[in-house]
Amino acid sequence: MTTSATPRERLLDAAGELFYRDGVNIGVDALCKAAGVSKKSMYQLFRSKDELIAESLASRGPMYQVLLHPGADDDRSPRERILTVFERQDELVASGNYLGCPYVSTAVELKNPEHPGSVVARHFKQQLTDFFHRELVTAGADDPSTLAIQLTMIFDGASARSVVRAQPLGGIGAATASVLLDAAGVHTGELATQAR
Amino acid sequence: MTTSATPRERLLDAAGELFYRDGVNIGVDALCKAAGVSKKSMYQLFRSKDELIAESLASRGPMYQVLLHPGADDDRSPRERILTVFERQDELVASGNYLGCPYVSTAVELKNPEHPGSVVARHFKQQLTDFFHRELVTAGADDPSTLAIQLTMIFDGASARSVVRAQPLGGIGAATASVLLDAAGVHTGELATQAR
DNA sequence: AGTCATGGAAACAGATCGGTTTCTAGCATC
DNA sequence: GATGCTAGAAACCGATCTGTTTCCATGACT
Structure with a gap:
């Protein structure tokens, strides 16, 4: 229920969802109404709408991170953990509520x-990118910095495609990432140095 | 000067630029003022702001296409023509006025x-994507349909990166595309089938 | 019971939104 | 020179924008 959390939490929650669903141009009135918080309280908790945009985006950061790459305390290989990110993204798109990466959308x-x-x-x-980089270093990839950026680009490219096409991705993200990982010698369950 | 073109052309021009620079939420008043056209005329030429958004985006399509991949009447190889797209994108980002792919931004x-x-x-x-596909077919790539989509994704991923980072791309798009082209057997100046 | 802080409801301000309408200056045609 | 069409300037409409303010109900503490 809405009243169990503090006004601040309710606002951050509603803002995170509505800014994502309707864009950052949604009105403060609608946000406050959805959160069950008065505008007066909102402007006591946040200096401006711009600050609320930033804080609500930051507050949902951990949620998105867990969604895409849960804790590293498992026995999967770096390659598997990387590809899982793209598979999660695929599932999100297929679920029908995906409107693109919230960070990219907000920046755009x-x-x-x-x-x-x-x-x-x-x-x-x-x-x-840092997550990819850590996994790539663990896997002993040749140029982890460049490859981490490239994987991030593929992620955002797949995200953009899902927005423009409004259709499921069909595994194209993971498939593309696989090509790059193959080219960099990152194979399942073994270090690239072992494969050479 | 502004008065040489017809009101319709002036409107499409101003709308194409301002929708891109300031987002589709810019007001009709500002658009008309920039175009030197009255709102009355605007609403005689276009049914609604939404229609103006669509038409202005469409009117700039040829411009963007020429910018990214000029006529195929040259003697470069398909691979070179494909990579040129990413190099042009790089130049646009470096020029400092790039705010992401206008199509993706508008859809977002x-x-x-x-x-x-x-x-x-x-x-x-x-x-x-069709342009990439044509070039890939010419080059005899293995799976031109998939690869064309992947190249488009890299393009949009690079575009997203430029928006989020607000920095030059440093050739990362072309570099990533090269990896995919290499993996698909698309090499400079020769058909993949010849290389096998 | 009385006091006080919290926070929601709602009015308010001035600006802007998309869209319509009125008025008039300019200009071609007869 | 009179007529009629085009199109810009600007007022207008109701709604909404960000941000402020007033008012009042609630509930905790003394």
């Missing part, structure tokens, strides 16, 4: 890279 | 895939 809508929301988006996008 | 901002602007975006995005 805001236009201004110095907007606090854009800064948050950049930060969390970097975290996905 | 509109959210609704049935919006006339989203339909136009889907159409022109497909045209880039």
